[in-house]
Amino acid sequence: MAEPWEDEEQGPVRKFMYVNRRAPYGTIYALESLEVVLIAAAFEQDVSLVFLDDGVFQLKKGQDTAAIGVKNFSPTYRALEGYDVEKLYVEQESLEARGLTADDLVVPVQVVNQKELGDLMAEQDVLLSF
């Protein structure tokens, strides 16, 4: 008898959204989110990442953590495409409040407004918050 993980029958593809609302180094949330995204990418679901509130700071270009002694994980966002994680959304209002634009970010993203983001969230099967 096949073990459950050997079952060739694939379940339905579900829509997973990772909601990132924290700045990158003051707490562990941003790094933990990235770790979970990379692990979960193996399950071939319909994955999107959204960055709003202080989460937009995770994608800021030019991070140099040498002097604070922690790993700069921002280059990893550029590797997500290789894991078929290609839907990255950033909230426009959050960027504007922080004096940022899409040009300040390490990866190409789709900038959406609050209304559009609310609609995207409502379409998901699962929301994971960090």
Place this chain on the structure above:
Amino acid sequence: MLHTVNKSPFERRTLDSCLRHAQPDSAVLLIEDGVYGAFDGTAITGKVKDAIGNFKMYVLGPDVRARGMDESHVLDGITVVDYEGFVDLVAEHDKVQAWL
């Protein structure tokens, strides 16, 4: 007194609380996620500009660079310091209040 603020002003009210309680001869040092309060062109720039008029304001350079923020966009009147500068500020003031 030296006040340190380590929380993002966009997420928490820590900076507000600090600025409401700090006395005129105080110094305020922004560290960790607190450094996000030091820049021009943001939703809280006006509030921070007012504080610059009232207190000696500093921001920790290593935390600015870690976050990819541009030192050239630090507001005029906020001094960028390194770790040695942080130590000097602590030594120069009789007390430190850390707003966590």
